[in-house]
Amino acid sequence: MRTRLNLLTAMAVVMSFLAVREAYADPTGLWDTEDKSAKVQVEACGDNLCGRIVSLEEPLDGKGNPKVDAENPEPELRDRPIEGLKIVWGLEDSGDGETWEDGKVYDPESGKTYNAKITLEDENTLKLRGYVGAPLFGRTSTWTRAD
Numbered sequence: 001m002r003t004r005l006n007l008l009t010a011m012a013v014v015m016s017f018l019a020v021r022e023a024y025a026d027p028t029g030l031w032d033t034e035d036k037s038a039k040v041q042v043e044a045c046g047d048n049l050c051g052r053i054v055s056l057e058e059p060l061d062g063k064g065n066p067k068v069d070a071e072n073p074e075p076e077l078r079d080r081p082i083e084g085l086k087i088v089w090g091l092e093d094s095g096d097g098e099t100w101e102d103g104k105v106y107d108p109e110s111g112k113t114y115n116a117k118i119t120l121e122d123e124n125t126l127k128l129r130g131y132v133g134a135p136l137f138g139r140t141s142t143w144t145r146a147d
Contacts (some may be wrong), residue, residue, distance in 0.1 A: 013108060025097040027120055030054070030146040039102055039146050040087065042118075042126075049100050049118070051088035053108075063111050071111030089126070105130045114138065 027049060032041050037058070041053040059082075061067050067082045091103035099118045105116035105128065114130035115138075121127055126144040131138025 006042060011131040025120060027100065027118060027125075027126055031126055031143040032146045033143055034141045038082075041144070042088070047092070048089070048103065050086055050103075052086045053083055069111075070106050071108065073111050088116060088118075091116065094099055 002108035028044065031042060031051075032038075037056065038053050039055045040051045040053045042049055043048075056067060056119060059066055060091055062093045068078060069080045069082060069085060071076050072078050072080075085106075085108060087108065089104055090101035094101050099117060100119075103118075104113055106113045107130070114125040114132060115133060115135075116123050116131075117129050119127045119129070121142075126143040126145075127137050127140050128143060129140045
């Protein structure tokens with residue numbers, strides 16, 4: 001009887017841990033970028049996740065005009081505004097409840113697109129890894145959930 005009680009207690013502890021972990025496993029919402037220069041809305045886009053810049057800390061250029069995607073390698077896209085720009089897309093749930101991978105991230109400052117994955121550290125911390133080839137060759141940016 002005591003063994004059964006210990007087993008049930010252990011199962012309850014594990015189940016409560018899993019329930020808490022699931023509560024954190026939602027990367028959708030509004031996030032501040034690492035340097036706080038932008039807010040990005042992460043949301044479902046079909047079966048995947050994507051993210052769009054919804055506001056910039058400094059939305060205007062030196063001439064008082066809205067900042068545009070001036071570094072884009074495609075000349076016809078260089079006039080589109082940075083605010084509203086989709087910068088993360090195609091992220092697929094890895095199945096572990098904390099990682100979404102096989103996506104892309106666009107850096108409007110350089111005009112370059114990288115492979116991407118995100119990992120939720122906790123409910124208020126998201127790690128975005130942009131890389132070329134394998135995740136080993138890249139950089140991680142830590143985003144915090146916006147208030």
